[in-house]
Amino acid sequence: MDLLTTPFLTGTANGAILLMAALGLTLTFGQMGVINMANGEFLMVGAYMAYLTQQVLGTSGLSILIALPVAFIIAGLLGLLLEVTVIQWMYERPLDTLLATVGVALVLQQLAQDIFGAQGDPVTAPSWLGGRLSVFGYEWPHRQLFTIVLALTALGALSALLKYSSFGRQIRATVQNRQLAETLGVSTRNVDRLTFFLGSGLAGLGGVAIALISGTNPTLGTAYIIPAFLVVVVGGVGQLKGTVIAAWVVGVATAFLTDRTSGSTAQVIIFALVVIFLVIRPQGLFTVRTRSLA
Amino acid sequence: MAEPMLELIGVTAGYGRSMVLFDVDLAVPNGGAAAVLGHNGAGKTTLLRVAVGLIPVRSGTVRLDGQDVTKMRPNRRVRKGLGYVPQGQLCFPQMTTLENLQLVSNVRSEIDGVLDTFPALTGLLSRPAGLLSGGQRQQLSIARTLLGQPRLLILDEPTEGIQPNVVAEIEQVIVDLTARGDLTVLLVEQHVGFALRSTDRYFTLESGRVTGTGEGGEHSLDAVRQAMAV
Numbered sequence: 001m002d003l004l005t006t007p008f009l010t011g012t013a014n015g016a017i018l019l020m021a022a023l024g025l026t027l028t029f030g031q032m033g034v035i036n037m038a039n040g041e042f043l044m045v046g047a048y049m050a051y052l053t054q055q056v057l058g059t060s061g062l063s064i065l066i067a068l069p070v071a072f073i074i075a076g077l078l079g080l081l082l083e084v085t086v087i088q089w090m091y092e093r094p095l096d097t098l099l100a101t102v103g104v105a106l107v108l109q110q111l112a113q114d115i116f117g118a119q120g121d122p123v124t125a126p127s128w129l130g131g132r133l134s135v136f137g138y139e140w141p142h143r144q145l146f147t148i149v150l151a152l153t154a155l156g157a158l159s160a161l162l163k164y165s166s167f168g169r170q171i172r173a174t175v176q177n178r179q180l181a182e183t184l185g186v187s188t189r190n191v192d193r194l195t196f197f198l199g200s201g202l203a204g205l206g207g208v209a210i211a212l213i214s215g216t217n218p219t220l221g222t223a224y225i226i227p228a229f230l231v232v233v234v235g236g237v238g239q240l241k242g243t244v245i246a247a248w249v250v251g252v253a254t255a256f257l258t259d260r261t262s263g264s265t266a267q268v269i270i271f272a273l274v275v276i277f278l279v280i281r282p283q284g285l286f287t288v289r290t291r292s293l294a
Numbered sequence: 295m296a297e298p299m300l301e302l303i304g305v306t307a308g309y310g311r312s313m314v315l316f317d318v319d320l321a322v323p324n325g326g327a328a329a330v331l332g333h334n335g336a337g338k339t340t341l342l343r344v345a346v347g348l349i350p351v352r353s354g355t356v357r358l359d360g361q362d363v364t365k366m367r368p369n370r371r372v373r374k375g376l377g378y379v380p381q382g383q384l385c386f387p388q389m390t391t392l393e394n395l396q397l398v399s400n401v402r403s404e405i406d407g408v409l410d411t412f413p414a415l416t417g418l419l420s421r422p423a424g425l426l427s428g429g430q431r432q433q434l435s436i437a438r439t440l441l442g443q444p445r446l447l448i449l450d451e452p453t454e455g456i457q458p459n460v461v462a463e464i465e466q467v468i469v470d471l472t473a474r475g476d477l478t479v480l481l482v483e484q485h486v487g488f489a490l491r492s493t494d495r496y497f498t499l500e501s502g503r504v505t506g507t508g509e510g511g512e513h514s515l516d517a518v519r520q521a522m523a524v
Contacts, residue, residue: 166396166400169389169393169396169397170397172386172388172389172393173386173389173397176386176387176388176389177384177386179348179368180380180384180385180386181386181397182348182367182368182369183346183348183368183369183372183378183380184369184372184397184398184438184439184442185369185372185373185398185442186369186397187367187369188369189367
């Protein structure tokens, strides 16, 4: 039983981190056509915010809870800075955004290395996250459970924002038809900036979860950025429902395959499966239902 | 004399290096209704898109109610009183009919006001707009623009691909809106009869140049047909 339970549960937790990284990407890629390779570094920034908060407040139970809004805001502000200084000049040129954000990612990694050192630092889980839950014989760490709860909370908050708020409607409208939104009085420039803030902030939250599981590291984002883009493409660009399912499937499948082969072989198999899937269904899991091409 | 609601002065514009409009002068009087008529490819839609701000001008000036808006983004022109109903019954297909309307105004009484104008939408509020018929989407598109309470309403081919009974409804709405006196209408339309019945002035456009202008109304039908050789 443990052969199934362990990869299923750890894979679900990994899928939760991928989800937090991919939620922002699916909005910015879907809305602006921006391939933001620096999104992984916003995970890293979030992880270091967890570390720094713990340095200031100690390893009390509260520090991680305080780290969450701190990571969201700092990673979000960095995303906003990236949009204002680099991305806004490159709309309609996705390949340029890819190259530029790879450069930004390298700069952020080097900065983190200069400030915190190359080795990375541990983040201690507070006592209430230090325990384990017994599930079919597998001792599931509370930290992984926390990651899933965090991702689901972020997803719920984002869904509610998109569904019920005026700003959410503006984001959805801009994703679906930018010019039409603009001619209805929506400032798509402001929507772009706030969406970048939101997406980067969500990655920052994911970084806090990573820090709890594996500590900090200047290059931790590189392990997540490609799988996060796989999730976005498989789920259907701009489709939250698809992103959730794809994140979970990629997370669990990777864990199962890693369990039976190795980490790198698992990545190769996942890539091959995604390529086959996209040949069969290029639009991803979900797409727009419409009677016309409107 | 009152400023025209919309004025294009010596406008040359197009796509990339290909110019479509050449030195266009056009003025739509405040409170009136005007139609732009012309063959396919004459530059009608480009002219409207220039007025809205979706296409930058190469040279010339666009004025909205006397104010130079040539460099202004579309969303800011909308806040200055411009409303635009684009060609093709465009909507946000994954948003419901109500959400499409709420994008412009979340005030229930205002939404009820446009639903009075287009009662067919009342029963479709929770339906994704992408699943509406062409006629329903066009009504939604006009209703959504009217929610912004524009002073200048620009419509691009509002009857294109729409069944005749809905065309009659849309025509009546345009006539009623124009009769209010506080709304200026600029219309591009292939159906010359519809356009002339709905407006009090027309401009003919040929190869990106204004070639004629005159009073609207059905009595101008022959003159316009001769001018356009249709």
